[in-house]
Amino acid sequence: MTSITRNLPWFIKDLGVATVGQKCYVSLVENLNVEDVECLKYSLSKGLGLGIVLGGSIMKVPQLLLIVSAKSARGLSLSAYTLETLSYAITLVYSYRNSFPFSTYGENFFLTLQNILITFLIIHYPASRLTRPRSSSAQRLTLAIALTGVAGFALYSIPPATLSALQLATIPLSLFSKIPQIRQNQRARSTGQLSAFAVISQIVGCLARLFTTAAEVGDLILSAGFALALLLNCVLGVQMWAYWGKDGKEASIPVVVTHTENEKEKIPAAAWQQDGKVEVVVPPASPATPGVRQQPGRRWARKVD
Structure with a gap:
C-alpha cells in the first residue's frame, strides 16, 4: 500500500x-x-479550518436572499449587525497582521463582506414604508458606505499594540452585537427574516474554531472570543426553535377613519404589511326594515401603497 x-x-x-x-x-x-497523534490532530484541525473557510463563504448568503426576496429586513437589528461586522473585521485584520494561517481566520474575510452587504440592505429596506422616505434611506446608505471605508483604512493602519487591544475588545463587542438581536426576537416573539441556516452555521463554526485555534494558534484572546460567540449563538438558536413559524405578537394598529355619505370605512393604517392588500366588509348602514330588502354587506379589496 x-x-x-x-x-x-x-x-x-x-x-x-x-x-x-x-x-x-x-x-x-x-x-x-x-x-502519529500530533499529525492526526494537526491534520484534523487543518481540515476543519478549510471547511469553515468554505462554509463561511456562503454562510450569510441565505440571509441575503431572504432580505432581497422579501424586500424587507423585518426582525433584523441594525445595531447588532453593525457591531458584529466590526468584530469580524477586527479579527480579520488582527489575524492577517499576525501572519496566522489563513485556515484559522479565512472565514472572517467572507463573513465581513457578507455582513457589510446585509447591513447595507437593512438600511436600504426601511422597517416601515409609511414612516421613512426613500431619500432618507439613500442618504443613510451613502453615509454607511463612507464610514465603512474609513473604518477599514483605520484598522489596517493602526499600530500593532492598538490592534491587540481592539482584538481584546471584540469579546465585549461580540456580547453587545448579539444582545440587540436577542432582545428584538424576545420582544417580537419572532425571528423575522433571521436565517436559520446562518444561525446553525455560526454555532457549528464557533465549535470548530475553538478546536482549530487551540491546535494551531493557541491565542487565548481568540479562544475567549469564540467561546462567548458560541454561547450567544446558542441563545439565538434556542429562540429560532422556540419562535419557529411565528410571525410575532399582534401589535396595536392605528385606524384611519374616512367618511362617505352614508357610512364609515375603517382601514388599518399598516394594512400594507399583509401583501399590500386589505379586505374590508362594510355592514349595512341601518338595521333591517320590514318589507324593505336590504343590500348585503359589500366585500371589496383595496390596494394600499
Whole structure:
C-alpha cells in the first residue's frame, strides 16, 4: 500500500504538503502512520479550518436572499449587525497582521463582506414604508458606505499594540452585537427574516474554531472570543426553535377613519404589511326594515401603497 501512497501524482502531493506540511504528509500519507497523534490532530484541525473557510463563504448568503426576496429586513437589528461586522473585521485584520494561517481566520474575510452587504440592505429596506422616505434611506446608505471605508483604512493602519487591544475588545463587542438581536426576537416573539441556516452555521463554526485555534494558534484572546460567540449563538438558536413559524405578537394598529355619505370605512393604517392588500366588509348602514330588502354587506379589496 505504501508503494502507492509514495508515488501519488505531483499535484496531489503538493496539495497535501501545502495543507498539512512535509512532516505530517510523509508520516500520514506516505508511511500510513495512523498512530502519529500530533499529525492526526494537526491534520484534523487543518481540515476543519478549510471547511469553515468554505462554509463561511456562503454562510450569510441565505440571509441575503431572504432580505432581497422579501424586500424587507423585518426582525433584523441594525445595531447588532453593525457591531458584529466590526468584530469580524477586527479579527480579520488582527489575524492577517499576525501572519496566522489563513485556515484559522479565512472565514472572517467572507463573513465581513457578507455582513457589510446585509447591513447595507437593512438600511436600504426601511422597517416601515409609511414612516421613512426613500431619500432618507439613500442618504443613510451613502453615509454607511463612507464610514465603512474609513473604518477599514483605520484598522489596517493602526499600530500593532492598538490592534491587540481592539482584538481584546471584540469579546465585549461580540456580547453587545448579539444582545440587540436577542432582545428584538424576545420582544417580537419572532425571528423575522433571521436565517436559520446562518444561525446553525455560526454555532457549528464557533465549535470548530475553538478546536482549530487551540491546535494551531493557541491565542487565548481568540479562544475567549469564540467561546462567548458560541454561547450567544446558542441563545439565538434556542429562540429560532422556540419562535419557529411565528410571525410575532399582534401589535396595536392605528385606524384611519374616512367618511362617505352614508357610512364609515375603517382601514388599518399598516394594512400594507399583509401583501399590500386589505379586505374590508362594510355592514349595512341601518338595521333591517320590514318589507324593505336590504343590500348585503359589500366585500371589496383595496390596494394600499
